[in-house]
Amino acid sequence: MPKNGVKVIARNKKALHEYHVEDTYEAGIVLTGTEIKSIRQGRVNLKDSYARIDNGEVFLLNMHISPFEQGNRFNHDPTRTRKLLLHKEEINKLIGLTQQKGFTLVPLDVHLKNGFAKVQLALAKGKKLHDKRQTIAKRDADREIRRQMKERMRQ
Numbered sequence: 271m272p273k274n275g276v277k278v279i280a281r282n283k284k285a286l287h288e289y290h291v292e293d294t295y296e297a298g299i300v301l302t303g304t305e306i307k308s309i310r311q312g313r314v315n316l317k318d319s320y321a322r323i324d325n326g327e328v329f330l331l332n333m334h335i336s337p338f339e340q341g342n343r344f345n346h347d348p349t350r351t352r353k354l355l356l357h358k359e360e361i362n363k364l365i366g367l368t369q370q371k372g373f374t375l376v377p378l379d380v381h382l383k384n385g386f387a388k389v390q391l392a393l394a395k396g397k398k399l400h401d402k403r404q405t406i407a408k409r410d411a412d413r414e415i416r417r418q419m420k421e422r423m424r425q
Contacts, residue, residue: 278381279309282316285376287402289394294378295364297328298355299387304338304345309387311338314380321354321375321391323365328354330377330389354389367393 285291301309308314313336321330330352337345356364367373378390397405 275384276381278379279312279387280314280316281379282319282377284317285378285392285394287397287405289374289376289392289396290401291378291392291394292373293367293393295356295360295391295393296383297389297391299330299380299389300353300355301387305335306387307338308335309380310382316377316380319377321377323361323368323375326358326361326365328356328361328364328375328391330354333377333380333389354391364393372396 315334315336317334319330319333321328323329332349333352334348336348364375368375372395374394374396376392376394378392380387380389382388
């Protein structure tokens with residue numbers, strides 16, 4: 271295990287491309303026994319997943335956890351809705367912020383922290399097409415600068 275007891279299992283790479291991240295929260299996930307076993311094996315996909323607040327509770331939708339191979343009849347539905355565990359103050363803050371225009375809750379990663387599965391949840395605002403192009407151009411420019419610096423160091 272890496273230092274500070276956190277092991278990242280899956281990342282949502284598309285989220286950082288599609289959204290501006292305003293704030294992040296760490297939430298626990300309510301899981302069944304076979305789900306946590308599949309997560310420990312790294313069989314999680316966050317693509318197209320999102321969170322929603324209903325009746326003062328936060329739920330994670332469309333997160334795919336593959337069925338556990340030795341789970342037989344006790345296996346779970348891979349894309350079932352899962353409840354997230356947050357403090358009441360955090361939920362109340364998120365309720366107010368997500369009602370503003372353009373804000374949504376997107377999972378950034380699933381990780382194990384001290385043996386418990388956690389999800390890094392982001393309060394995010396969707397990027398426009400020109401923002402995405404700008405991000406790609408900046409990343410390419412940074413890559414070119416690093417390459418040039420590496421060449422200069424060799425000489």
